[in-house]
Amino acid sequence: MSMHDNDAPIIGINWGSSNFRAFLIAADGRMLDSVEQPRGIAGLDRMQMQALLEQTVAAWPDAAAVYACGMVGSNIGWSDAGYADCPATPQRLAAQLHHTRIGQVPVAIVPGLACQRAQDDAPDIMRGEETELLGLLAGGALPLDGLVALPGTHSKWVQLQGGAVVSFLTAMSGEIFDRLTAAGLLASVVDGPAVEGAAFFDGLQHGHAGGLGLGSLLFGARARVIRGQLPRPDGASWLRGVLIGAELADVRRLWPAALQVPLPMVGAAPVCALYAAAVHALGGSARTLLSHDAVTRGFLALHRAAQVTP
Template identity: 55%
Template sequence: MNDTHADAFIGINWGSSNCRAYLIDARGQVVDSLEAAAGVANAQRDDMVALANRIRRQWPQAERVYAVGMIGSNIGWVDAGYVDAPAGIAEVAARLVPAQIGELALRIVPGVACERAADGAPDIMRGEETELLGLLAAGSLQGASIVALPGTHTKWVAVQDGRIGEFMTAMSGELFDRLASGGVLASVLSGPGEDGPAFRAGVRSAVEGHHGLSTLLFGVRARFIRGVLPRQEASAYLRGVLIGAELADARRLFPALATCAVPLVGSAAVCALYAAALQEIGIASHVVASADAVARGLMEIDALARHQS
């Protein structure tokens, strides 16, 4: 490790499918990285030890190590629990869980849990909290009241005064992947689905709420069989139905959604679909760069953890 990075620390985003480790300097900048397709969903504990040892040996002089994501879940190395919302940097940094994975001593960042006032239902996040806290610390979400993090499990999060409030998780991304890979709909789908008239029609059909999601899903097949929906548009229509149903739920739970410009944090392609869906129902949005959000969040956590120790 270069002398100019003598005070750098290691941040690890260890999820279900992948592990991304970063060497982060005192300014929150990533100066080196390591990535492996060794998520906790498919890795045995021996595999986790081997990867942790590899990380330790790549940056031997970095004394402080933090990990976020599914590594701290009930299927990870150790369950790091959850901080109750509303939660900010201080609450999260106070609940770090020490752990030892092979040669690597680290502290695991807890997730955040909420119980929504509107429906009394619980929800949880793990990993997104650090990204959100990094964006909040950087001022990237200034003025926002509802933030969306589109992805496999999309989060809709109320933020206020630099803290994470109530939130909702929707499995739209995973549902699309599973429906496209097997089952009765797979035979009528083609491609990932893009914005266009079919996508927006799917959004409207779900948002209008005349039928439940399971009825709308079979309707994708029926529309194709009856010649209403061409095969090249079926994936787009299905995407629209799934995202539209999600938007309908988010709008019911968070009335403020109707009057705010929603920051979209995630991959450009997925955020573009959400932006189009929101536009279709008259809600403004804008994409927020998230590449360095986890690093910035970990820098803030590191600063508080060092102060508390």
């Protein structure tokens, strides 16, 4: 394999904790083939990781190079790729690609991103989303300046400036919701999924208002159901509303003008729909972007940058 073969396809692998997604990417950006398996690094030992990678690459022998992003480059993955400090561009990330071997296969692992937010002097990190963001920027789907939201298990709110990632905020709202509704005290007062509706918007307003702390507000879901003020089927919606409301309050503390312009959102359709509804309820607007090829475009942007990076 040679990173300087301009015409050959490349392989890009998004390897997270739970899933393995590999793509054969043509030099013009087309996705030629793909493989997806629920075989994330959290469930594999090193021999299993090596076997999966080698099997995948063997099916695409004409690839010029192999890139990987996600938790494969974390301290619990194959090899720690570290973090690149913001501001981040394809050129900066290409200069900090972590070159390693998985078995006999040379792999360039994309580092995560790290920032120290100016607004509150707090550190933050991301791993995996940086490649998707670069792909969206390369494809012209995002403005060069402004804020973009990536709702999910660990939602990211990313500040772009001149086409570079300069800062971001991570919120664990999705993971908190999943854990609270799967086990523990609050799991007993929810019945059904979180959906847009009166209960969701009521929770949203409570979470966004900045009164009681989140711990007190969350227990309020149980009190409301037990006292007959919240139907059990609405419990999940109210909880989700509280969490998203508190998250949006944090976003507005850091970026007061966040909801004054249309906000691009990238992620799974159901969760983006809830976040978009929340933004609209708080006086803003949001548009959901299709991101099916964002990661592949990101790998290609990094590959092109790597070809000209000393």
